[in-house]
Amino acid sequence: MTDLLELLVSVGEAGCIYGLVALSYLLVLRPTGIINFASGEWVALGAFAGVTLIAEGKLPWIAGLPLAVLAVGLIGWLSERLTVRPLVEGGASVLSPVLALLGMLVVYREAASLIWGVDNMFVPMPFGFGRVEIGPFAGSSQSFFILSVTLTVFFLVWLLFEKTVWGKAFEAVALNRMAAALMGINLKLVAVLAFSGGAAIAGLAGLLVAPITSVHFLMGLPLAVKGFTALVIGGVGRVEGALLGGLLLALVEKLTLRYAPIPSGFAIGVPFVMLILFLMLRPDGLLRAKGGS
């Protein structure tokens, strides 16, 4: 039983990271219709920002975290302005920004390897190596830190979408760009906010995961694939779906690793199998978009 509860904490931890990456995709995808393959690199950049600010710059987490998130958000802002907007304004096909962002994936990654090198790097944990027990649940302090930060972020984003006029504008653009523009919503502003917000959240995911994995310039792509899988599982239309998808993916992944009678190497394949299954069988995901047909 304690075994299972501890497993659940680690599922929560991994699921939160996947969920944040999925949320990053979602923020960009909903209003712009663009799947941003570079999301994973934003995660890596968030982790590297942690290396520079917290590990090397000796900043406390309370200062390093907002700075790192801001820095990656700025990179998202730049990506939109420099690569996506000119293509959208030029009337290029919808696949062009996707390809351009795929190019940016390599640019980010190679730039990171140029700046930070190719060796593994580390970020210290904000609350040390201590083991925390909350009720029947036990895990590392970082697990609980990740859980609480992620849940807060999801709650805030959910509030933003449900309760504020900004969120409504976002939804309106997602449902019908033309009508939203006629209603006076600034599509360019929405797009640039989507990219900045998406990048900031991906960067946050990277920073949170940095202390429990080593930071490496190739860390982005696997997380990008898992985040996307989480998004497809949860459904591409809902904020809650991203978190649900992330948790479900992490659950299946950890359960296979722990209990399934297959070599652990094959467990790496779990997200891919889930991605394929969901794309084939339930492309709308578990939660349907509101107002979508």
Add this chain to the structure above:
Amino acid sequence: MGSVLLTARGLGKRFGGLVAVDDLSFDLNEGEILGLIGPNGAGKSTTFNLLAGALAADAGSVELRGAPLLGLKPHQIAAQGVMRTFQHNSPFSGMTLIENLLVGAHTRFNSSWISVLFGASSARDRERELRDRAHELLDFVGLAEWEGAEVDNLSFGQGRLLEVARALAGEPRLIMLDEPAAGLTLSEAGRLSEIIRGISARGIAVLLIEHDMRFLLPLADRVVVLNFGAKIAEGRPDEITSDPAVVAAYLGDAGMSRRAEH
């Protein structure tokens, strides 16, 4: 007029609570120009899409010379000899005019992959034959001099003619035109009328959805009038314009009735 080419019986389509097409029946004869008119939202486009297989009907049957058409996919309907144009020009960009027509002639290629790969003379002959025919069609609509140009360079009016020529390249028995005169200048519309008469003269039936009565009435052999998805009148253009039900339906749409009076 020739024998019956297409029969539609009891055609129905609902979108949620909205009845778009309601128990619609009509016949279309070989080589005939049949106009389908009605106020906005009368179900003309829905009917069109049901016939083209782009939408699935909820009720009814459509037969082409006795062979059922409903339930077939769009490409199968095209293979049956029913070709269509689109309300908005949709050329295959990046291709030349003649290549666009050859896509229209897709169902007329009977050469297999293998014969194409090995450059079999039958495949080459068929390609040459259909290229010649495509050239003739471009000549027929007056676009022959641009046949090697990319479609992206065409004007709106020329694009509309290309739509028609591309549909004709499929050697249809029935060609369905979705508001072909929309957006055309007066002289372009006149040119299009001649072309449509020419199509009919070749023995190809024409189903025409049109808003512009001045364009449609002189052209159509018969007209079916829809309102709220149901047929309210059917007959020769002169019978239609004096039909009280039609006049009543159009009174609500002042712009249309004024046009009809001209």
Add this chain to the structure above:
Amino acid sequence: MRAFAAWLGGTAILAALALTLDGYAADLFRKLLLVATLCVGFNFLFGIAGQLAISHIAFYGIGAYGVVVLAFQFGWPLPLAIIGSIVICGIVALLVAIPATRLEGFFLALATLAFAQLFSVVLLQGGEITGGPQGISGYAAPDYFGLSSGDGGYTLVIVAVFLMTLAILVRLDHSWFGRACRAIRDNPATAAAMGVDVFRTKVAAFTLTSTLAGVTGIAYAFTDNYLSPLVFGLEPMFLLLFMIVIGGAGRHAGAVIGAALLFLAPEVLEEWVGRHYMLGFGVLVVAAILFQPAGLMGLWDSARRRWGAR
């Protein structure tokens, strides 16, 4: 007639290079031909048929591993193993294509990416059959007609695979099939209204080009007589995509030029910038999409037009 002369001339030049080059240059030439073959196939799938399928390199790997596993792990005679490997590629491609081509745009990319990653997992975890992370080495094809692997004679085999792939795809491109593919890329609904069976055409394009990638993989298997899972990962797939975009998507010549440029560039650049040439490629691709979406072939076209106008 001019086309025939061009094919003849091209064949003669490639054959002459195959027989004269040796050592490192010969190895480079063989690898370049293999990459160009993959590019020509992927260009048909992505540039002409409009399918962003991230599985092309995986099928290259299925062909390569297929023939080696069948011939040297299972002991099949080589001709049978080659046929077996092609059949496997075809069947797997069909099985992937039937569900995957129903997906739109980047969802196809993700499904095929997942498939490619699964293939990598299978290679890494395949135990003795695939050799795991170490791959398979120490095998060699029997010497048929003096075409033993590793010398000029074998280079001719690769030249033949390249020319065959190019000839098949150029010919199909200029037929009803190629036009149907382009029409679907541009507007599937209109293509269907013109009588194109969109689903079948997509599946056919995917299966054909993926199987051709498998055939290229079979040729690769005896180039080094060594297979490593790294060769069939995502990284080469990105490069393939970059080659097409920079060369000019949808153009056969563009695919070959893009392949040559990006394959040979590291040979020159590596001395100066080490492995960071990938950064340059990334920048180049983004710049190409932004400023020259038709790639190098687009530049060539506009240069020719300006020349002709003068």
